[in-house]
Every structure is written in C-alpha cells, then in structure tokens.
Amino acid sequence: MIDRYDAIVVGAGHNGLVCSALLAKAGKRVLVLEANEQVGGAAVTREFADGYSVSACAHLLYQLQAEVRKDLQLAPRLVSKEMTTIALSPDGKHVRLSADGVEGVSAADAASYQDFRKRMTRFSDLLRKYLNKSPPRLGAKDFRNLMALGQLGFDLRRLGKEEMQEFLRLIGMNIHDELNERFDNPLLKGAISLDAVLGTHLGPRSPNTIMTYLYRLAGDHGRTAAPAGGMGSVSNAIARVARSAGVTIRTSMPVKRIVIENGRATGVETESGERFESFTVISNADPKRTILKLVGARHVETGFARRIHHLRSKGNAAKLHLALDGLPTIAGLAKKDFAERFVIAPDEHYVERAFNPAKYGECSPDPVVEMTFPSFRDETLAPTGKHVLSAVVQYAPYDLQGGWNAAAKDAFQQAVIKTISKYVPDIEQRITASELLTPADIESEFHITGGHWHHGELTLDQFLFVRPVGGAAQYRMPVDGLYLCGAGAHPGGGVSGAAGRNAARAILRRERAA
C-alpha cells in the first residue's frame, strides 16, 4: 500500500522540522523522513563516550529566529543566555567580548569597538530583516517581486547616504582590512576574525568575510546562547511542536530517491524500498544531495545541474569532543568563566596562517579553536564532577590530500590538543575519551555533501537572490512540486529555522495562488 501525504519532508534537520510544523499547522498532512535514529540533523545531542554527551555538530545557539520561536511557540531552555567570548592569551591576560563591550583592551580600542558594534549591528539588522523573507526573484515582473526589490533598495537607501555607501563598501570586503583600520589589540582582532570565518572555507583576508560576520551578527545581535541538554533539545522541542500539530516523523528511514514522474515530484522512495506519495516534496538535504543524488541530474536541466554541481560546498571546520575527568586549568579565569565561550585566535594573522594550508588540501598545524565546556552549567551532559569540552576547529579541509584516514585524523587531533594545551596546560592529562569529526565525518554522519555547515559557502555569489543558485532561490526548485528548505537555501546555515520557515511560507503562498 502506498501512503499519500500533502507534503513529504526529506530529512528531520531543524529546518525540516520547522517547515513540517508550519505546514501541519496550516492543515497539511505531513510526513518527515529522517535517515538517522534521532531527529535534528546537525542539531543533535548524542553520547560520544560512556556517560558523556555533547551537541554533535552545531553547539551554540545564536541564530534561532524570533519569528520561528513565535510561530511555533518555542521557548528553548537555555543554560547560558548570553555567553561572553573570551579570547585566550597564554599569560592569562584574556580579552572579553560581549554585546555590551570589550574588556582587556586599551581605551581607544574599547571605544572603537563600541563604534564598530554599532555600525555592524545597524547593517546586520538590515540583513536580519531579509533572513526571514523569500529573496525576490531577479527579472520577475510580478507585483510581489517588484515590491520586494523596491523594499530592498528603499531599506538600503534609508540607512542614509553615507551609511549606505559604507554598507556597499564593506559588504564585499575582507574583515582583516576593516579590523586593522580600527583596532590595535591582536586578541580582539583574532577573535573577530574567527567569528567572521567560522564554518566557512575563508580566511580573514578573503573577500566577503565582513558579510559572513554580519550574517553571524544578524542571527540574534551576536548573542550566543547554550541550550539546556545540548542542541538536540532544541530540535526535540521543534519535533514536539511538529508532532502535536499532526506531523508524522519517521526516523531511521533514509530516502533513496525523490520520485520524478512526467517531470514533477510525486513522492519518495526509501532505502528499504518503501514508497510514499505526495505532490509536494521538500528536501532538507543540501542542494547537491537533493538535485544530483536524490532527484538525479537527468530530471533537471543541464544548466541548472551544472550550477548545482559547481556550488562551493566543501567544509573546513572540524568538531572535537573531549571527555574530561575534571575541569582543567586556564590561567586568569574565575571558575564561573567556564560557562563562557573561548576562542583561540591570538591575532588575525594567526587565523589567516591557519587557513593557508587549507587552500592546498592540508590541515592547519596551528588551528583556530572555538570551545565551550557545556557540562559546566548542564550536568546532564557528563557524570558528576566530570566534564566535556566541545570545540569547533579550523581548518580541516574536506578534501584533505591523502584523505581523512585514521593517521590523518590522529595527527590533526594531536595538533588541536597541542594548540589547546598552550592555553589549557593540563588538558591532556584530563582527557579520558575523545572524538574528532572532520568534514568527511560530518558528511557521512549528517549526510551533508562536503560537510559544510551552510550546505554551501556563504558568499555573495551564493547568497540572497542566488542561493543556492540563480533560478532556484525562492525555495522552489525547477522541478514541479520540489522544494528546498535547508541551509543550502536562503538565508543559510546556523540553527536559525529561517530557511524552514521561509520555505513553508513560500509553499503555502504558492498553494493559495494556485
């Protein structure tokens, strides 16, 4: 027997869940099929060593959109609402960055930082508005598109002449130049550089890194939070909303293909051979997996397949999880500081140098690290008195020369631990178990082609009107009945729910119009 649904969502990533919940709330009969055992995609909490759990991929919440919270009545319990970023220095003279300001730098830098934040916030607020909308379709002449384009122009112009010019100057620029125009303190420059490049295949000197920085700020004014129970709890909360709205979620059901008949999507077929039918198939998978693997290039047109094929989507961020038999020592810290977010990026050149080898398929000997001790405020994650360290490590290129074999992973892990020990001298003695997820592992565990957070590099040529590619930026793929709702669609990655929400709204709008 074949089950028929109003909509089928491929993948229960957080965006897929948001999308399904909103469609169900609008009265649709929705099925979500997830390959893994648990929902959440790359926003999951899972055990990596006996008794130790961690947010397996995404580990900090800084982008969950207010619109999504509101529409789904989500109120994730947070253990830290606004984490301070501590830019570590081996001598204990750390720099602390928060939304309020920066500590540990000269008065001039502190004042300059306020000014920098103010301007960046103004620009990121503009960007934020567009995170929660379908981007207009260039060249389309209908009222809605023309209005949206006009609105974008108007919003830009409303910044004021000088600010608009400044925005247009900065948006394509690299963060390195801007930081050096403003600041002296190397730790400050290092920390902001790291924020600009985290999760991308970019260095601080790469063009476009101001935009990635703005994207990060746009999420929630740069506020970083940690959910109780790890990121999985956020996904589970969304899944609960979805289920209560009537969504059927089936896990351990990898989809083998999206069925295309007579040029339109008509359902999906799972690896186990089950068929589900629907004239609306929504893929939470990345664009490459969706089009080239699940749909098959032959069912779309050549130019489109080629553009999807050329998407830059090779990840460069690894995830390191350490089980610790106790809290380690970091010079110059109070105990409560372990609840904060730490970064190892001593200066902006360090970050760029760490990126250099990645250009040639090698990993950084001196990597850049963002780390937290999630168990410090959340005892569900580790046995009493024990702790976990969760770190995002760059750069670990997806297509490492020679491949990510055991020796390569081991060597990189050693390099990371060596780097961390410069700031956390007793880290090595404390480790009782560890896990390193390279982009290759992220690809195989979370089914993200290239292991890239954003399902595709977040750069101007793959952004807004042209995300993932031109002609498919409004969630609707050029195959009737096929939609994209994941990070590969506008606006991009991060646990924001924006893509899922926008996709659901686009689908419902299209239905109303039909």
Next chain:
Amino acid sequence: MSVRAPVHQGRLKSPFYSRLKQLDTVNEWHEWKGYSSADVLYCAETEYFAIRNSTAVFDLTPMTKYRITGPDALDYLNRLVTRDMAKVRPGRVAYAVWCDDQGQVIDDGTIFHLREGEYRLCSQERHFAWLMAAAMGFDVTITHETEDVAALAVQGPTSFSVLDKMGFDGLERLKPFDLGHFDFQGSEIMISRTGFTGDLGYELWIDPAQAEALWDALFAAGELHGIRAIGTTALEISRIEAGYLAAYMEFLPADETVRTGRSRSPLELGLSWLVDFKKPNFNGRRALAEEKRNGSTWRLVKLDIEGNKPAHNSYIYGSANGRKGEIGFITSAVWSPVCKQNIAIGTVRMPHGKPGDNVWVEIYYQREMHWNRKMAKATVVDKPFWFPPRRGAKPPGPF
C-alpha cells in the same frame, strides 16, 4: 626541464586536402573550426550548378562530430535535444536542436543512430563542455571524433548513379535520412542519405586513412556524371534555397550571446515541429512551454522578394513606405539560379510574417560607385524554395 611535444600551429589539413589542392585554381580558403576549407575551387557558379545538375563533392571533415555511446545514450540524447529520439531507430538520422535552460538554441545538427545505442552528433560548432555537463548523472561516453572521421558530401541529381557505380550494394534502399554501412576496398564506410543542399544527395563517412582512395574512386566513377568538387560559396547558395538554418546566420549559439534577446528559441526559428512537449524533461522544456503559452517574440521567415537584387543585411518593413517602422531583418539572402527567384531568410517580430503576408525589404545596391535604395515587396513563403521530387525519390532514379 621537460621537453614538450611540438604543439600543432596553423590550420589543420583535411585528409582530402591533397585532392582539393590539385583541383584548386583560385586559392580562396577560409578557416572552419581549425581546418582550411575552400570557399571556391574554380568558379562558384559552376560549382553551384554541379549541385543542381550533376554531382558536387564537398569536404565536410571539419564538421564537428561526437560519438555518444553507453547504456544511457538514448536517455541522454532525449534530455539533450528537444525532439523525441526514441523514435529514431538504428540506421536513421535525425535533424535536432538543443537548447539551454532558457529554451534558447545552442546549435542545430544531425544525430546519426549508427547502431543500436551508438550515436554520432554532428554540428557546425563545438560543444564538448555543454555535452559533458549534460552527461552528469548518465552512463554515457562522449568522444570528440572530428579528426577521426573523414567525411564527404556527395550531392546532386547524378549522385546516386555515381555511388551506385562504385558498387555500394543496397544503396538504392536508403530513403532520405537513412544510413547504411558498406564495404569500401575492404574497410567500412558509412553512407547516409543526408545533406545541406536540399537535393538528392549522400554523405560518406570513412577512416581518414581511406580518404584519398575514396576520393579517387569517387571521381573515377563520377567522371561521366559531371562530378565536381565544390567550396562553401556554392554550398551556401543551395543551403538558402533549401531553407536550412546556419549558426551565426539565422541564430547565434545561445552560449555565445551576451545581450538578452539576441538568442532564439526553436519556436522562433520555425522548428516547433522539433519540440516534443510529450517528453517529461529536456533542456529548455520549461521555458519553451512558457513561450508556447505566452507567445514568441520572433518568427523566422522565408521571403520571395521582387526584383533581382539580393537583400543582403536588409531591414524588413511592414509597409511600403516604412512608416510603421522596421519589423525585422534579413539573415541570409541570395539570387537563386535554379528557382530564378530573389530569395532570403529573415527574422521578424511577431505577429508579423505569417505565410502569405507581404512585407517590404529595404535593399541597397551600388551602380558605378553610387548607391541606390529600393523598397522591394516580398512574400512570406512556408515551403523550401527548392524541393525537387528526386530529393525524396524511393529509390532514387539513375541519371
């Protein structure tokens, strides 16, 4: 330091070059996709009349050729081109166009279904990058074989007799757009009843090593049938008479255009008969379906123009005084010696140019340095200017 093999520079010589050179008296050559190709060998008009009155031999080796094989070859071609290739059986040849995602023509060409699942695609332009991009997700092998196949067009009323005399057994069974494999001096030759002249004619495809032997045998057999080698100038006249399109004349390959609106869809080129919307997916389908719903911008027209001054590069007007403004322009024009007509192919804005409509063509011509201008009345015709019964005769008659 490594020593590199010398890179070939300068124009390529076709395997028939030595024979063409022997016959060449005027030394007028041009470049065609890297090859030297003769415009004229002795006299364009004489060469032209060989096409229409006896047998003309044209070297089409520089024609771009791709071999397409593999289990998905048919599915691949069906997604590539607009027509339904499933209907093209082994031993048949199909004229086809292929489009980009916007439904704009990249090129036209012929697809030879050589043997079950084995195809050859021929076109004027090179398309390897596009063909490879289109191969994503298909189990096909695409080989560029332009240099590996020597090819001759043998066209004209006596062409069948000439080839028959060479002993190609069963040649008379070839209907238009059929192909067959024959023996030539112990090696294989493929002969298709195809051509670019709109007349009775064949195209011969063979291993370049056999090229000169083939030429010699052909000319020996054709001696009493008025066989002549020809260049592209003569071919071009017959091409326009037959109403065939040429890339860079009637359309620009879509991937070569920069400005929007400078490319053409198959519907705008009078090729809607080649677009099969029953196929669920092919390149350009969505855009073409939309164009079919909303109407096209341009229409290709064949014009029968009064007078005898060829309307090269002329504007086309909707009225004799031109007051309503220009509606299009001529893309190919020639005085047709065999039809005794002043003919042209052009492109006009919709809804102008319905068959039977009159339009006016602004012709400039020079008389002893001074320029004259003439508004010539023209009639839109929907049939090829030249379509002799012998072209489709089954079997073709002897001459």
